[in-house]
Amino acid sequence: MTTEIQQYKNCTVLKNNNDYQILWSRGKEVFNFPISQELAKRVSKSKKDALEVMFYCEHHRWPKADELDDYNHSNTIVHRGDGFVVYETDGYYEISFFKEVGGAMGPEVCYPITKELMDKAFESSRGAYEVMIYAETGHWPI
Structure with a gap:
């Protein structure tokens, strides 16, 4: 059983058989959510798509137009x-x-x-x- 790792600018997607997880950090916080294959594919499309999937996992809804502007930023x-x-x-x-x-x-x-x-x-x-x-x-x- 091997785990495939896809590293993107804002996150990482792990694939283990047909199970997917998305991981990212914001300052000291680390986030880890199970995602579907469909969402894993969406992450790979663009930086904006990846941020939308991250937002969706964290907030259980898709972001509104301006909510991605400062999303996942930390001081x-x-x-x-x-x-x-x-x-x-x-x-x-x-x-x-x-x-x-x-x-x-x-x-x-x-x-x-x-x-x-x-x-x-x-x-x-x-x-x-x-x-x-x-x-x-x-x-x-x-």
Whole structure:
């Protein structure tokens, strides 16, 4: 059983046999909805069609003429690192990562950080590790 992945500008469509899902994010929010094959085909037609399908999944109705103008926009900038994400919203920064629990991947955690700590996290993998430990414990690792 293989999953086919179609990546588009605003979303991703997953096909597993005859089951389809549409996924997208808006800032820190992640959306995931099952869709029909017909809607999956519509997503591939154009950026506008994809946005209409996304709107339809989220609101259970088709958008009116002006509702797509700012649809799915966010003032949160997502900075993706190796094993972590930093969300920047109007000068406020948060680092998010999956916490390891007993050698297994645990829950996703999110902590406020400064711009300087964000910069340090993106300098190196060691810097990222140190910032994650500091954000979680308030202490720098030894």
